[in-house]
Amino acid sequence: MRQYAGMKPLVPAKRIADFRAQLLTWFRRHKRDMPWRRSRDAYRIWVAEVMLQQTRIAAVMPYYRNFLRRFPTVSSLARARESEVLKSWSGLGYYSRARNLHRAARQIVSTHGGTFPREHEAALTLAGVGRYTAAAVLSIAYAAPFSVLDGNVARVLARLGAIRGDLREPALWKALESTAQELLAAEAPGDWNQALMELGETVCTPQSPRCGECPVAAFCRARRLGLTEAIPSPRKKRAPVAVTIAAAVLRDAEGRTLLVQDPGEHDHVLFSRMWQFPAVEVRKDAAKELAQRLRQALGLAAVELEKLPAARHAVTFRNVTLQPFLASVASLPKAPRTRAVPLDQIGELPVSSATRKIAAAAISR
Numbered sequence: 014m015r016q017y018a019g020m021k022p023l024v025p026a027k028r029i030a031d032f033r034a035q036l037l038t039w040f041r042r043h044k045r046d047m048p049w050r051r052s053r054d055a056y057r058i059w060v061a062e063v064m065l066q067q068t069r070i071a072a073v074m075p076y077y078r079n080f081l082r083r084f085p086t087v088s089s090l091a092r093a094r095e096s097e098v099l100k101s102w103s104g105l106g107y108y109s110r111a112r113n114l115h116r117a118a119r120q121i122v123s124t125h126g127g128t129f130p131r132e133h134e135a136a137l138t139l140a141g142v143g144r145y146t147a148a149a150v151l152s153i154a155y156a157a158p159f160s161v162l163d164g165n166v167a168r169v170l171a172r173l174g175a176i177r178g179d180l181r182e183p184a185l186w187k188a189l190e191s192t193a194q195e196l197l198a199a200e201a202p203g204d205w206n207q208a209l210m211e212l213g214e215t216v217c218t219p220q221s222p223r224c225g226e227c228p229v230a231a232f233c234r235a236r237r238l239g240l241t242e243a244i245p246s247p248r249k250k251r252a253p254v255a256v257t258i259a260a261a262v263l264r265d266a267e268g269r270t271l272l273v274q275d276p277g278e279h280d281h282v283l284f285s286r287m288w289q290f291p292a293v294e295v296r297k298d299a300a301k302e303l304a305q306r307l308r309q310a311l312g313l314a315a316v317e318l319e320k321l322p323a324a325r326h327a328v329t330f331r332n333v334t335l336q337p338f339l340a341s342v343a344s345l346p347k348a349p350r351t352r353a354v355p356l357d358q359i360g361e362l363p364v365s366s367a368t369r370k371i372a373a374a375a376i377s378r
């Protein structure tokens with residue numbers, strides 16, 4: 014932390030044992046009961062850590078249970094087809110996480126005998142496993158001495174040390190990583206990491222931290238200086254980008270529709286190479302551009318597009334408007350990487366929530 018002038022060690026050496034004991038005692042008494050906390054199985058902990066990235070605990074819970082029912086072991090996940098994995102992930106978003114999890118399961122089976130590796134370097138070679146995930150799994154499952162740093166931990170550390178600045182700024186983040194490692198209770202690294210995360214999630218919250226309930230309030234400089242609300246400094250927000258996606262729900266006489274697996278220009282925004290309706294990112298005229306796409310990609314000429322109610326869909330910094338169109342066709346076109354499915358059974362396929370919203374608009378029509 015030396016480049017951050019004037020910063021003293023977060024906790025003085027003579028008080029560090031006390032600091033660790035208080036936080037660990039609090040965690041062991043107050044920790045929330047989570048399914049992944051009832052196990053030391055590295056696979057279960059890893060799945061939880063991946064699901065919890067960018068997703069709230071309450072949203073993860075049903076997915077976690079279902080996923081483990083469907084894929085109870087690394088080898089069952091490795092054996093599965095990608096489409097089955099995506100189906101279990103369907104609705105949770107950020108689908109590259111599911112693809113990486115699946116890929117990494119295959120790496121674990123082929124290279125590590127079916128067990129999540131114990132070595133840090135080996136863990137980092139797995140698809141989708143970065144420093145945070147490796148440290149979380151290794152410390153919780155194997156009691157390996159690696160500290161985690163996520164947004165919650167960073168906020169707690171910044172307040173404890175009254176550290177100002179944008180915590181995601183690389184030099185400061187790196188300094189916080191070193192601090193987290195220095196503070197780590199090596200005799201219980203898994204509990205320690207979870208304790209810091211739990212403190213950030215439940216007590217040292219972004220707004221209105223509950224300092225009166227904090228087990229380490231006596232060590233907190235931000236509290237002493239009256240700076241708890243001012244730290245961390247607000248991040249510079251990226252301005253939201255407005256995107257409109259026009260999608261065509263083709264429907265034949267038997268109520269079947271056409272899905273495509275087509276990494277078009279809009280693909281990274283919403284659909285992540287999952288089965289989706291033919292769609293286009295709108296520049297000016299939704300109906301015209303969609304008709305052009307249907308003609309070029311599927312050889313469909315002169316279809317009548319009926320505009321359906323639009324739906325909103327927020328993805329990170331994008332505000333997406335989904336503009337569905339319904340088109341009745343005598344028969345669905347045949348083309349590579351397409352499939353015909355009953356429109357009312359879309360929910361059973363591995364599709365994104367954006368695709369579900371489009372289907373819902375067409376079904377309720």
Ligand code: SF4
Binds near residue numbers: 234
């Ligand atoms: Fe966070 Fe308040 Fe505890 Fe400081 S005293 S660590 S600001 S909850």
